[in-house]
Amino acid sequence: MKNWLAMILAGGLLGACTTVPPTNVHQPMTARPAARTENLAATGSIYQAGVSRTLFEDRRARYVGDTMTIAIAETTTASTKSNTNASKTTAISASVPTVSGLPGKSLQGLALDASSSNSLAGKGDAAANNVFTGTITVTVIEVLPNGNLLVSGEKQVSIGAGTEYIRLSGIVNPYFINAANTIGSGNVADARIEYKESGVISEAQVMGWLSRFFLSFLPF
Numbered sequence: 001m002k003n004w005l006a007m008i009l010a011g012g013l014l015g016a017c018t019t020v021p022p023t024n025v026h027q028p029m030t031a032r033p034a035a036r037t038e039n040l041a042a043t044g045s046i047y048q049a050g051v052s053r054t055l056f057e058d059r060r061a062r063y064v065g066d067t068m069t070i071a072i073a074e075t076t077t078a079s080t081k082s083n084t085n086a087s088k089t090t091a092i093s094a095s096v097p098t099v100s101g102l103p104g105k106s107l108q109g110l111a112l113d114a115s116s117s118n119s120l121a122g123k124g125d126a127a128a129n130n131v132f133t134g135t136i137t138v139t140v141i142e143v144l145p146n147g148n149l150l151v152s153g154e155k156q157v158s159i160g161a162g163t164e165y166i167r168l169s170g171i172v173n174p175y176f177i178n179a180a181n182t183i184g185s186g187n188v189a190d191a192r193i194e195y196k197e198s199g200v201i202s203e204a205q206v207m208g209w210l211s212r213f214f215l216s217f218l219p220f
Contacts, residue, residue, distance in 0.1 A: 021196040025169035029152045031141040033065025060177045061149060066140045068151065069182045070168060072193060074132040084122035091115045132195060136168050148173055151188075167194040 061068035093113050138153030152169035170188035177183050185191060 019198060021165060021198055023154075023165075023167050023194060023196075025154075025167045025192045025194060026141065026150060026152045028141060029154045029167070029169070030139045031064050033063060058179065060174065060179075060181050061140050061151075061172075062143070062174060064140050064143060067137050067181075068140070068149075068172070068177060069135055069137045069180075070151075070153075070185055070188065071182060072132055072134045072136060072168070072185045074130070074185060074193060076128070076130045079127040080125070082122075082124045084120065086118075086120040088118045089116070132193065134166065136166055138168055144171070148189075163198050165194065165196045165198070167196075168192065 092115070136153055136155050138151040140149045141152050142150040144150060149172045150169075151172050153167070155166040157164045157166070168185070168188075168191065170191035172183060172188055176187040185193065
C-alpha cells in the first residue's frame with residue numbers, strides 16, 4: 001500500500017512540474033561566432049580589425065553566429081469530398097393458374113413472390129485551414145559547402161501561467177535575403193516551424209499519467 005501511495009505522490013509531483021515541449025527543429029538552436037583571426041590588440045585608433053567589415057560588405061547573415069529575421073507567413077488549405085451511391089433491385093414472381101380436368105388440382109391458385117433490394121450510400125468530407133503569421137530571429141548554426149545557411153532559433157513568450165514556444169529551422173539561400181536581413185518563411189528549404197505551449201491550458205488537454213498507465217494494459 002505504501003508503494004502505491006509513493007507512486008501516486010511521485011506522479012502528482014511530476015505532473016505539477018511544467019515541462020518544455022519536445023522539438024523537431026535542427027539542433028543546436030543557437031551558435032556562438034567563431035573567433036576572428038585578425039589581430040585584436042587595441043591600437044588606440046577608431047579602426048579595429050577584429051570587428052570591422054569592408055565598405056562594400058552589407059549586414060546580411062553569412063557566418064556562423066550571425067542572426068537574421070524570418071517573416072513567418074504560412075497558410076495551408078486542403079479539402080476533399082467523396083460520394084458513393086450503389087443500388088440493386090431483384091424481383092421474382094411465379095404462379096399456377098386454375099387447373100381443370102387434370103389431376104393435381106391441389107396446386108391451383110398457388111403463387112410465389114420474391115424480391116430483394118440492396119442499397120449503399122456513403123459520403124465523406126474533410127477540410128483543413130491553417131494560418132500562422134509572425135516573425136522570429138534565428139541564428140546561423142552552419143554554413144554549408146555551397147554557401148547555403150542552416151539556421152535555427154527559438155522564441156519563448158510567457159503569459160500568465162503559460163509559456164508559448166515558437167521554433168524554426170531550415171536551409172536559407174543567401175540570395176533570397178533582402179537588404180534588411182529578412183527572408184520570408186516560404187523561401188526557407190526543409191523548414192520546420194513549431195508553435196507549442198506549456199502550462200495549465202495545455203496540460204488540461206492531455207490525459208493524466210495514471211489514466212494512461214491503466215489504459216496501456218487494460219484489455220477493455
